[in-house]
Amino acid sequence: MNLYTLLESRFPQDRPAICLEVPGGRDSTWDELAQGSARIAGWLASLGLPQGARVAAPVEKSPEGLMLYLATLRAGLVFLPLNTAYRDSELAYFFGNATPSVVVCPSKNLSWIAPLAEAVGARTETLDDDSTGSLLEVCADFPGTFATVELPDTVLASLLYTSGTTGRSKGAMLTHGNLASNALALHDCWGWRSDDVLLHMLPIFHIHGLFVAANGALLAGAKMIWLPKFDTKVAIQHLPHATILMGVPTFYTRLLSEPSFTREVCQRVRVFISGSAPLLTETFTAFQERTGHTILERYGMSEAGILTSNPYLATDGPRCGGTVGRPLPGVSVRIQGEPGMIEVKGPGVFAGYWGMPEKTKEEFTDDGYFRTGDLGHFGGEAIPDDYVSIVGRGKDLIISGGFNVYPKEIESFLDTLDGVEESAVVGVPHPDFGEVGVAVLVAKPGAVLDPVQLLATLKTQLANFKIPKRIVVVDELPRNAMGKVQKNLLREQYKDALL
Structure with a gap:
């Protein structure tokens, strides 16, 4: 079953009711969500794309952005959501790897995204978070009804690139069945x-x-x-x-x-x-x-x-x-x-x-x-x-002098110490032990952290092989768009700290 068919079957009978309450009075009803996605799906279908063609969407969050996702499902195509913070080299990688047929982006980014899309033969349209853009213009004349393409559960629904906290992002292939089963279980x-x-x-x-x-x-x-x-x-x-x-x-x-x-x-x-x-x-x-x-x-x-x-x-x-x-x-x-x-x-x-x-x-x-x-x-x-x-x-596991050191264990202890807001422990090369830990800490507002004293405290609580060889205090830890600490950046930053 097409995932959209499952979702729409659960929409409320009161279709004029508000589905998306949006600041600035741009609320969308369930009817508008269904009709808007139908128009975009109709346009996508008119392009004659083969089943499984990718629709890349480095767009800002908006009601129409959600409609674009649903429309892609309805048309039997593959939705490729992308962070609008990605720059030239990053999008060039994603486009080159996924080879989308359609790219939808904010108007402000069109001048540099369009050439990247053109390089892989993709058509580019714009969509802005204020409900404007060329996508809505080309879809305006398509009807607000669309016969959703029915597909087996095994057909690809989305290509979702991993967050890339280590190495190049990989495209995870998620089927209609994958997404439907998870939504039903969580329901x-x-x-x-x-x-x-x-x-x-x-x-x-x-x-x-x-x-x-x-x-x-x-x-x-x-x-x-x-x-x-x-x-x-x-x-x-x-x-x-x-x-x-x-x-x-x-x-x-x-x-x-x-x-x-x-x-x-x-x-x-x-x-x-x-x-x-x-x-x-x-x-x-x-x-x-x-x-x-x-x-x-x-x-x-x-x-x-x-x-x-x-x-x-x-x-x-x-x-x-x-x-x-x-x-x-x-x-x-x-x-x-x-x-x-x-x-x-x-x-x-x-x-x-x-x-x-x-x-x-x-x-x-x-x-x-x-x-x-x-x-x-x-x-x-x-x-x-x-x-x-x-x-x-x-990948976070530190093997120091033949002993396994689990950063989470050390972080859990560091985070309980007075004045510590949060911590990240990473492994870096060491000429004697092969690899040792470096602890990167953020202090609570107004607190002053003494790395020497913190190390002394750790030595009273943890086995010696687990003790980081260095503690560094920083203003903030590097994070990706979803708040995950990017330990790969910390490993790179401190890779020569103990050589």
Whole structure:
């Protein structure tokens, strides 16, 4: 089944009701969402593109941006969302790798994106976040109805490039079945309802904002408050009208830093969900104390959607800090070692990497499990045995003098020390041990950190082989668009620090 067919089957009967509540009075109804996507789908179909042709969309977040995604599904084509922050060389790589047939971009970027698109034979149109652009002009005369192209579940729906925290991004091939199965599983696990209101402040070029948040609301027939980005004061303004907030950990730390973020603001919210990066236990606890709400942390990735989740219902088990919960129904998770590599199998796991059959084969086991690259373990102190906890990325593992050092363990300790806001530990070359750790810290506002004293404290608490050989204090850690710390940049920056 085409994913759009499934989503539309759950739209509310009251089609003139608001689907997207947008600042500035540019709200969109369910009718307008269906009709707008139909017009764009009609135009795409008129181009005579083969099934599976890619539609690249480095566009700003807007109602029409969501319509473009839905239209691409309806026309049986492949949606390729891209971050508008990407520059020439980055887009040249994505276009060269994915060879899209259509590129839609903001008008302000047309002068430099059009030549990149032309180089791969793609047609370029514009779409701006104020509901203008050549795309809407060429689609204006197409009817507001369209016979959605029906497809098997195995047909490709989206090409989603990995976040690229290490090396070149790879295109994860996600099928209609992958996306539909994940949306349906989360609908049940998180108790989605038609009267929900999702406060949507995530970008839609990423799996979190588009396939988890937007697909979830569409499948539930639930309204979204559609904001261009996260802003603490704007979020607090809208929270009293929302029932669900999905965010990255940075959302929650920034909300906690605002005195006006109170229990009263959150009274209507039934669940706060966090993902895309690890949530500090300190943040988990502080949020609980401030609001009375327990954040629901989950675990997912571009290649497989959401894999595990803390329970929504108290009757299904506790929500625990420092863990991402148990596997979703239909998902099998196994861990090779304690801690060890997390391997997964399930209907949401992708079809492979675009144009990389050897890499795809390398990342799957002989019995069909995908090697996530993440290290973790089951259970723990006061944590049920079937809950998964993430300790870091496989590439983050530091082998120092023959001993395995897991950065997450050291970071978890550093983050509890007075004056430490957050930390990142990376491995760098060392002439004697082969590799050792460097800890990069950010201080809390007003705090002064003494690296020598911090190292002395660590030596009283951790085995000597785990102690970083150097501590560096910086103003902020480098992050990608979804808030993940870019440890590859830190490794590069400090690679000669101890040689």
